[in-house]
Amino acid sequence: MKAVTDIQIRDPFVIVENNEGKYYLFGSTDEDVWGTGIGFDVYVGHDLEHWEGPYPAFRPEDSFYSDVNFWAPEVYEYKGKYYMFATFRRKDNRRLGTAVLVSETIAGPYRPHSEGPVTPGDWNSLDGTLHLDDDGMPWMVFCHEWKDVKDGEVCAVRLTADLKAAIGEPVRLFSASEAPWTTPYESEKVRASENKYVTDGPFMYRTSGGELLMLWASYIHTSYAIGLAKSVSGQITGPWQHEEVPLYKSDGGHGMIFKSLDDQLMLTIHTPNRTPEERAIFLKVAERGGTFVLLDSM
Template sequence: MRLDQIQMRDPFVLKEPSEGRYYLYGSTDPDIWQAKGIGFDVYRSRDLEEWEGPFPAFRPAPDFWADRNFWAPEVHAYKGRYYMFATFKADGVRRGTQILAADHPLGPFRPLSDGPVTPSDWECLDGTLHVDGDGTPWMIFCHEWVQIKNGAVCAIRLSPELDRAVSEPVTLFSASDAEWVEPVSSPKNGTGYVTDGPYAYRCTNGELLLLWSSFKQGRYAQAVARSASGGVLGPWTHEPTPLFESDGGHGMIFRSFDGKILLALHTPNRTPDERPVFIELAEEDGRLSVCDS
């Protein structure tokens, strides 16, 4: 299969050097909004052009707590295993990010944490792993706008085993802190400012950037924030314009085997037309830009 044949939101690429392969994960249920959750599929490739799959990376056991909104799986290699951070929801349970684990990128992934690691009384989504300079693991995630109106990006320290939170959450910034972000409205949730899809990226000069997504002029857009301290707690400042604003976002960055810096995101931001795309980036002095095509 090619990327334009794969319906997927929130694409995430794991590069596995030992196999010379890339693994592509994302929100792969045909209807992630209303239908009962099916699970997460994964595709694999050697050249980023032709993809094998789908393979079932995660399917819920009959007693799994969540039944909907299976969103945004990320898979990270960490201490010899593979850890999936993914968002789930059920009636009477706040949306949150749970951590799952497997011995191979294809899975099967099984729950590691006891339910969501995000605060139980918060509506949260899109948890991502960040390991800081001294080896401490953090989960960066979004406190959702549907609950607090001005969506926030937050961080919480994890245990060395990645199975639980070991600190209180810290708010890193709010959506409206970026000057270009504009509010969205829905009949159910009213009006507010969106934060989606955080992903930490360490530049070659040591600067720490954070990708996240919001809306500009009604279109999904890819934002970039910068840590003044070089650490996860910031303080964070925001690039004055989006990195990508053509109705696409929820991005992450990876390096191809031939050394290219690639931004993976989905576009357009509408179901069922969303597709994963890879966009080559240039990095200079801690700044990212889209390469001329």
């Protein structure tokens, strides 16, 4: 049994299995997520503080199309199976893309389902997440990386019903600089004056009142942060209206919302945004006025 504070993990994603009374915690679990890809692990717990594992959820075969940068697995139950959306850097052109894996059970093992990433082959794309529209048709919402376009974008593309491929061209939903709370990304290698903006980790949520919200991450100077956007039309294609201030700004992000076993809405993110110090934290949130408010102190 491990305490959550002892688990190095980025991009946490929780599946709640009410019938079992269990939580399944996925995420970027390689010790060095910037290097060789080992796979994805899953942790299992009855609360959000103590976890059994790690258990291997995905390990690539030698013929797998990626060998570095295994990032941000998200798991969804869909048509009787479990599908993992995860980002990998391709061997053939070294570009990032989000692919789909499949398993008969939540914990895996997951195996390749799509023929490589389903995001555009000539883009650096990451952090794909699943959205079902009002007709039950699947979409992937993902980030077109700032390294390609300077002002990072969140895009959406329709998927085939079996989740194996994209249909048509992606639609740009918004660019990072459109949100009032973001600033240009700054690092040892990137100057703020270069005006490069990051988009990261989108996650879709439909409120009890029917509003379509998106969590997504970016930067405030050198600090990782997460904000909210709302679709004015209620549809994935927007237009998207951004909250004035971030939901969390203390060097944490790439989050998702879930309902705990005791029916409390929770936000999980990783913080700090530094390897190997990153850990999952769980914060109580509530729906108010068609959006989310953070109940825990920042």
